[in-house]
Amino acid sequence: MARKADPNRRATILTAAAQVFAEKGYAATRIIEVAQAAQVGKGTIYEYFSSKEALFFAVFEAMMTDAERSVALVGQALSGSFATRLEMLSDTIITTWLDELSMYGLVMEFWSATASSPDRARFKNTFQAGYVRLRKVVRRLIRKGQADGEVDSTCDAEAVAAALIGTWDALLLQAWLDPGFDAKSTARTFMAVILRGMAVPSAVVRRADREV
Amino acid sequence: MARKADPNRRATILTAAAQVFAEKGYAATRIIEVAQAAQVGKGTIYEYFSSKEALFFAVFEAMMTDAERSVALVGQALSGSFATRLEMLSDTIITTWLDELSMYGLVMEFWSATASSPDRARFKNTFQAGYVRLRKVVRRLIRKGQADGEVDSTCDAEAVAAALIGTWDALLLQAWLDPGFDAKSTARTFMAVILRGMAVPSAVVRRADREV
Amino acid sequence: MARKADPNRRATILTAAAQVFAEKGYAATRIIEVAQAAQVGKGTIYEYFSSKEALFFAVFEAMMTDAERSVALVGQALSGSFATRLEMLSDTIITTWLDELSMYGLVMEFWSATASSPDRARFKNTFQAGYVRLRKVVRRLIRKGQADGEVDSTCDAEAVAAALIGTWDALLLQAWLDPGFDAKSTARTFMAVILRGMAVPSAVVRRADREV
């Protein structure tokens, strides 16, 4: 009966679904709730997505794409010294997610889907591919730092990138668990340690010299 | 068939439930499957746990307790220099979990439960309390390193501890996603960076001097 | 199969439910049986009634409403002397119920629900309200008899109305228990006693005079 020829019907549903899934979790989300949130009929969902599972996966893909794009953009836009750029990247990632921490519940649902969804393989693959691309962004940052003589050239950029991404993930997780946890400040402190740990030895010497 | 109360019946069920939940996830796990895995009748589960949800939470608590205990034990048993001890702690944690990576699916289910379970508050609280205790173990290690002059005394032990734990978590997550990911080696590499980053400046100078 | 909302679907289910409940009793009735009797799917029942309990209560309300309406109608339609009208009311009530005595099992289920249903308060209230209204009909009949000088004016119309209704109830109960019990004739005999008992003294005198 409703005839809102919304050309972005699919996107509308996807956004609504993301919110409901984030709030209730996959299992507790009812298709009817998504339909109501998207202001469409229940049957309409099935015009655009073949099943609840497929809808969930589509939400997941959209979020991964968004997250990757935003990180890639930030990665490219950064300027200044390596230290500055790493700090800014860290800050941006942490701040962006903290701003809508509720969406982090959704991330956990996705992780959980890699373990228990009938589609677990697809979730795993997509997740992993995303991580690989994120790692690439960070790795490039580090490689550039090394090329510029700002980072110890013996440093394993790949490994550090992987660990860094993990650290951001995990700090957000702790913020999720404990609203009192100051992820931003903890991240900054930790980045300082990392930066010192990755500094070129001579630079340390010079700094140490000056300090003496 | 035994009509005499098996004193370990509860533990048997708990173990079976952990396996099934790990394998299938909470939603896809059927109580009957747990019962079969534990070789008891379906009704027997309800003699020990009031609901599927309660059983899941009990599995969670048991795992948290186990994890905490094992880390605490390792934390106490360590000897040698700070660097050695941190490396050993890291290795132990990573190795222990890698050995039964399938249980990591369970951890993700638990994370997800903090977002979507009707009992989410209890999951969150228990999780957070566990993290706080784990952080304490790591923090103490760092503090001792500082007291012994092996770690830069200006280093924020609490923040580093939080980040480190997160890093281990996240490396295991990546190993879970990608069986080809070498979490152990990545952790070692990263620990080296961390150690350099936390080293006392003079030590760095001295080392740098010698290297020159 | 029809996907268009049948406007009578609710009534259809209600009727089917009344029959099954009457036949099997509340506890022994299976929702699936009601669904089959109503020729709808099991889930359809829950589109119209939130639970088995709610369905049962709806059947109860419908029966109370019907019973009240039919008695009220009879009460209004009666003509003739007080004696004639009381006899006709009694006859109508007894006959109507005897015609579908199987429904009396349902009444007993309802009584029982006033004692043991989780909703007992609502059952009690509805029952009592119905009895109050029925009493009103009978009381009016008596009051009119008194106004017309056909009934002893000192007679407590309220009390007699309450007792009369109870008597009809109880005679039907005995008919339910014993198919050989002649409720109609017993009621007529008893009504004659009642009528004599309520007659105005002078009338009795006159009659007695004539009889002498």
Add this chain to the structure above:
Amino acid sequence: MARKADPNRRATILTAAAQVFAEKGYAATRIIEVAQAAQVGKGTIYEYFSSKEALFFAVFEAMMTDAERSVALVGQALSGSFATRLEMLSDTIITTWLDELSMYGLVMEFWSATASSPDRARFKNTFQAGYVRLRKVVRRLIRKGQADGEVDSTCDAEAVAAALIGTWDALLLQAWLDPGFDAKSTARTFMAVILRGMAVPSAVVRRADREV
């Protein structure tokens, strides 16, 4: 383990069961509750009663026996004029039941069992037999009144007895439904009407004469 060699174990269970059934109703009563109320083990119930249904029926039989005995006793013990005796019988029955109105819930469960219990036939038979015996007591009272010239000899003693018992039943039912209903006073008022209705015509004449 418990070894309370209570020789009246069966009676203890029966009493406990009556209370629990009265309070919760048959369906909502759990065997474990009866066991706890009787302070015996759950299995012990089954030493004395073959099933929950059988226990319920035993409670029913016990109550019928009690009720009949008490009415029979009252019926025999009465003295004085017919009017006095009928009034006393009515008063005794009403008062006795009002004193433990909670047991009336049990009566309704029994009525309901005649409609829906798998054992409905036995419930019906026992109920009917009880009613027949009660009717006999009342009928005898009336017959004696007729023999003594206190009751109109054309009065159908059997029918009036049946109706009277029904009336008592039904007044108690209304008291059960409405705690504000004054069953005792209503019964007295109604008995007065009945007595007038059953009086021998001459007696009425005489009284009417005196009143003139």
Add this chain to the structure above:
DNA sequence: CATGAATGAGGCTTCATTCAT
């Protein structure tokens, strides 16, 4: 295309009953 009434497979849970101790 959009809708939402209808559907029924399937799961959690209850609880009467059994039987080893």
Add this chain to the structure above:
DNA sequence: GATGAATGAAGCCTCATTCAT
């Protein structure tokens, strides 16, 4: 005899999905 831990049959209800309108 007495017990209560163990059992599993059975039912209410949910909710993803379909399809007539």
